[in-house]
Amino acid sequence: SEVPGDDVDVALMFEDLTTDEVVPELQEWIAAGHTLVIADPMSQLTPPAEFEETDPFEDSALVRNDACDVVEPIGLDALGDVEAFGTVARFEVPSGARSCFDDGTGALVVVERQGDGLLVSVGTPTVFTNQALDQADNAGLFAALAVPERGTRLAVLVAGPDLQAPASDDSLGLPTGVALGLLQLLVAFVVYSLFRARRLGKPVSEDPPVVIAGSELVRAVGGLLEHAGARDRAATSLRRSARRRLAGAFGLPAAAPPDAVVSTVSARTSLGHDRLEAALVDRPVGDDAALAVLARELDDVVADALGRSDPQPPSSDSPGGAP
Numbered sequence: 386s387e388v389p390g391d392d393v394d395v396a397l398m399f400e401d402l403t404t405d406e407v408v409p410e411l412q413e414w415i416a417a418g419h420t421l422v423i424a425d426p427m428s429q430l431t432p433p434a435e436f437e438e439t440d441p442f443e444d445s446a447l448v449r450n451d452a453c454d455v456v457e458p459i460g461l462d463a464l465g466d467v468e469a470f471g472t473v474a475r476f477e478v479p480s481g482a483r484s485c486f487d488d489g490t491g492a493l494v495v496v497e498r499q500g501d502g503l504l505v506s507v508g509t510p511t512v513f514t515n516q517a518l519d520q521a522d523n524a525g526l527f528a529a530l531a532v533p534e535r536g537t538r539l540a541v542l543v544a545g546p547d548l549q550a551p552a553s554d555d556s557l558g559l560p561t562g563v564a565l566g567l568l569q570l571l572v573a574f575v576v577y578s579l580f581r582a583r584r585l586g587k588p589v590s591e592d593p594p595v596v597i598a599g600s601e602l603v604r605a606v607g608g609l610l611e612h613a614g615a616r617d618r619a620a621t622s623l624r625r626s627a628r629r630r631l632a633g634a635f636g637l638p639a640a641a642p643p644d645a646v647v648s649t650v651s652a653r654t655s656l657g658h659d660r661l662e663a664a665l666v667d668r669p670v671g672d673d674a675a676l677a678v679l680a681r682e683l684d685d686v687v688a689d690a691l692g693r694s695d696p697q698p699p700s701s702d703s704p705g706g707a708p
Contacts (some may be wrong), residue, residue, distance in 0.1 A: 398541075451488060477490070
């Protein structure tokens with residue numbers, strides 16, 4: 386992530402992220418007798434390039450090595466074809482430069498002499514990816530450029546503080562477009578909050594919600610139970626309602642067990658225990674007629690229990706001292 390020194394023979398840059406301030410340092414390093422390989426056709430260090438139109442339905446394209454005059458000190462003339470993925474750029478060959486993989490309209494590889502060193506431009510970085518290295522003669526091209534002779538010292542340049550210009554202290558650290566977009570979102574949020582926070586003018590009256598009468602609700606629930614044929618569920622609901630009324634009248638908890646309600650009501654009224662048990666204890670009903678009989682029986686039991694006795698428990702100090 387810094388400009389290489391004299392201990393590096395070849396520097397390889399897959400993506401050019403350098404700034405105008407760093408370019409002169411790289412050019413001085415090349416002129417001192419070193420080689421810089423750039424696989425980014427959009428770099429400001431490479432010659433002008435034209436991008437080939439590729440078929441989007443093809444995975445790769447074969448670039449033939451029809452014409453090559455790069456012999457020394459990098460031997461590319463003995464290489465075969467290479468296979469590239471995606472768009473391929475062909476450079477204009479400057480005067481005095483040498484080229485390889487040239488089809489007459491432009492070259493995929495251009496080698497320029499700068500001082501005592503070399504600047505090598507490659508029209509696509511995809512030939513050096515792991516996916517493509519085992520295709521055609523891609524590995525041979527990489528080896529010839531990165532390690533042209535035994536003992537070559539290689540460095541791969543990536544983005545870093547010495548290759549990129551430092552950001553100014555008063556910046557937000559974000560691209561201008563992103564910063565403006567965030568500012569617009571903030572202003573829109575403030576305006577929306579102010580709009581929704583308070584409404585000016587008199588209060589607006591709203592229609593109250595529709596209230597369903599209790600009788601309508603009971604009729605609707607009964608219709609659903611009848612449609613579903615849930616006689617046992619309807620019988621359970623009727624018995625639970627009757628037990629709750631009797632429990633409240635005779636001083637029992639609302640959730641008292643059926644046996645406790647039957648025992649208490651039987652002891653304090655003239656109603657028989659068997660009749661109360663048959664009416665108040667949950668059990669299946671055979672058909673709709675039996676359900677109707679049960680409903681009438683529960684009404685009679687509740688009416689008889691509340692009409693024939695004093696539902697409240699007798700006081701211990703009542704006349705006669707009866708418990």
